[in-house]
Amino acid sequence: MIEELISKVAAEDDEAIEELSVVADTDPERLTPYLGFLLDRDVLWPGKLYRAADADVVRRVVERIDGGRTPDRLNHLLIILAHTAHPLAESAMRRWSTRPPAGADELHVGALDYAREGGWTVGPDGRRRDLCGGTAYRWTMRETPRRADGGTCPWCASPLWTAADLDTADPATGAALAHTGWSGRLVIETCHFCACYTTLYSQVTPGGGTAWWAGNTRPDYLGSAEAEDPPALAPVPGAARQSPYQASAWDRGGSTLGGRPDWIQDAEHADCPGCGQPMDYVGLIGGADLDDYGEGAYYLHLHQPCGFAAVNYQQS
Known part of the structure; x- marks a missing residue:
């Protein structure tokens, strides 16, 4: 063959x-x-x-x-x-x-x-650093009703979306995030709408704390936007992938925790706003898993030393 x-x-x-x-x-x-x-x-x-x-x-x-x-x-x-x-x-x-x-x-x-x-870089100390892990798990979607006391996007007033709620005490999560150095609970919240236009950062803590980063800069081309509900779905780790390369930004079932991203365009590892270094890759949530007509993909990133998470988005 x-x-x-x-x-x-x-x-x-x-x-x-x-x-x-x-x-x-x-x-x-x-x-x-x-x-x-x-x-x-x-x-x-x-x-x-x-x-x-x-x-x-x-x-x-x-x-x-x-x-x-x-x-x-x-x-x-x-x-x-x-x-x-x-x-x-x-x-x-x-x-x-x-x-x-x-x-x-x-x-x-x-x-x-x-x-x-x-999926790698060379740091200021001259050492190579892998930005991605070698273990990957399928992310399956579960319904998650929006919290009544949840935050809203400062730009468009849409309710913030919990793109990930993870805990390294879970063996699959711990394996997928081992390369990041993170230990504890990781909650990544973002605006599902505004993240489609620019990288959005949040400050995170190992206790599951998450807060919109005040340094996020609204792009001029974003214009005005009306509030809209985020996906009523959030990913949970499922079965292990055969290979770390099996994420798919295109196909239903392609959302993946850990492993390597399936970039739709050029590689776009977010840079940490705290130190300027590339952030570690956490996972991919494909639009096809969020909606019957969904497209594109959200990419999640983390930089443990500075306590920042990020979400960016690509589509064809």
């Missing part, structure tokens, strides 16, 4: 690429023996196909960038390296951050910033 799909992908069969993408999400190591073949045939997109690339393939991608033979493909090649998260990729991207390769002048961000596409 894989061999047939690989041949079709090399012939630019879009349906085969979609099927290989599913394999990359469920069991990326199955593609490892074939990635050199794809690289030889210039199949560079989507970059997630190369998640389980071995050292030889990573080295060849690095050499291709260093050789400057295809500077017009630099964006795709850097995304591939980010998804591999391989030490050789990390070393090369660090080097290119001070000595940019050919074609870098056409990029919108620096070479090392591409690491976020793969």
